[in-house]
Amino acid sequence: MSNVFTVIMAGGSGTRFWPLSRSALPKQFLPLTSQQPLIAETMKRMSGLSTPSRTSVVCGAKHAALVKKALPKLPRQNVVVEPEARNTAPAIALACAHVAHADPSGIIVVLPSDQHVADVPAFQKSVEEAVRVAETGYIVTLGIKPTRPETGYGYIRLGEPLSGDARKVAAFAEKPSFETAQGYLVSGDYLWNAGIFVFRADVMLAAFASHMPELVKPLDAIRAAWSTKKSAAVLAREFKKMPATSIDYGVAERAPNIAVVPSSCGWSDVGSFNALPDVRPNDAAGNVSEGEALVIDSSGCVVLGGKRLLAVVGMKDVVVVDAGDAILVLPKDKCQDVRKVVEALKKQKRLQHLV
């Protein structure tokens, strides 16, 4: 098998886990599913397939220190700092430049840094199959077999069979309506797009040349200066010339050599507090709790206490979070409304609760 390089995408910053997540501490650095931050679980998930020296992390400058702290085994030079957030295509281009410098035909596994996988052996089996397909020149995505009519994800429609379980991708589909999602679920022809890609570095560089030619010139300039004294200056200058496009839109939806390996690995994007009961131990009444939580006569609640006593009595399906300087209470099915708090705080210039 080829050398497998892991590229962990850690440029994300969201507000869905406020007040735990902040602009200075995004979701991927929170220990949401275990004692370890999500990004550490992500790296651990590749143990045996890849190595720390063949793992790199793409992140923003202000999170580089967090990456190093969360991943002590990661060689420091493998923290690839994006000069600015420009979506996934430039970040993956940067990762390709990094890997191609070491091994032009090395296999790259791109993983978002903030997801959960319950069944790691199943995940590794899927990745191994994806690597085999990628070796033949495909850009391979892992497609998660849907378990509910989810409207929050993009979908992948299965095409003609390749080797083993792998299939060509017939099409990518946007986030569907609930009715459409139900149809997808029943049909068996659709998988969730988890944003996990497996490909040879040279194959992706060729795909950029074909489908995102405007990205090639700045990328070539960056590659030419790689490991020289000028590298930082060139990167800063050229990176912002790349189109701020997702790898899905820029490459995956356009290239003909896209394949998918279906996987049932207990995947979750851990999209909000509402996802925690699916990925963490529950008590008999379906509550998830941690810290100084005291949960009485309650069911289906997510109670994340801190150092202070957090007493929740007689509640059903609510989220209660104590983050030290801020406390949040909201119904579990309205987790998306966390953004309303963030918006209000911005409007009121109470920025200390956001950074």
Next chain:
Amino acid sequence: MSNVFTVIMAGGSGTRFWPLSRSALPKQFLPLTSQQPLIAETMKRMSGLSTPSRTSVVCGAKHAALVKKALPKLPRQNVVVEPEARNTAPAIALACAHVAHADPSGIIVVLPSDQHVADVPAFQKSVEEAVRVAETGYIVTLGIKPTRPETGYGYIRLGEPLSGDARKVAAFAEKPSFETAQGYLVSGDYLWNAGIFVFRADVMLAAFASHMPELVKPLDAIRAAWSTKKSAAVLAREFKKMPATSIDYGVAERAPNIAVVPSSCGWSDVGSFNALPDVRPNDAAGNVSEGEALVIDSSGCVVLGGKRLLAVVGMKDVVVVDAGDAILVLPKDKCQDVRKVVEALKKQKRLQHLV
């Protein structure tokens, strides 16, 4: 009009306002209805009827300092410390001894320290009427006209008319079932027993002699030693000999000379967090909030923030309280279940959250 002495009963300690109320800081010392503690509002309510020098407060030793702090105008010698909590009859006996020492036929108005009155002029009018009836030798209670079929209060059944609005008391009734309370409300013959009593000191002393004779010997010993060097020692020795009985059971339900003045003064016993929307300003959605509260898309909530941000989003009819070291979340209609937290903390020996 006779001299009117106010006796404020501040011996209570409850858990219904945990985590705000603690054994060292009972409800009457909390600013639950205004910027002032309930006990300060209670004293203020008697302005014009009584004076600070004719006001005394009966409390336990560990709360004497709080009384002095909450009532800076109260002469320090008017803080009457009960050697131990023995229900209301001994406390009122002590107050009678205190007042009779100054004015044997002075009128005493006994007020619980932890209630709310919205319409103070109406309250004062009722007290004035009660004083006039008390001057003629009655023990008078204020009876609150019920506004709902409340099952948490005792009731007073109206008897034959006396002067003005005053009536003799036909009977005291225990806390009723809901059906009985509905009948009481419809009949118009029942009033809430608010624990407010108005009487001449000598009349109450005579009533003790008739109906609680076992209280008289220790009380006489305490009165004989009043203002002497031995007073503290005698009080400590004799007080615990008095029966630990309520004034209702010991005197009011037995004496023939009991009258009631009906009052509609916006009275509330502020029995739990659930009562706060009735006695405090609400926003347009019926929420009560204070401190660093951020209440979004919510209705009917009681959100008592402290110094930390307390964000409540999309909730209905819940109580959320941040008391610094402890946070409470529970449905507004389950406020009585606060005691379950207190019980759990006692069982777990987490006493730091109770004192």
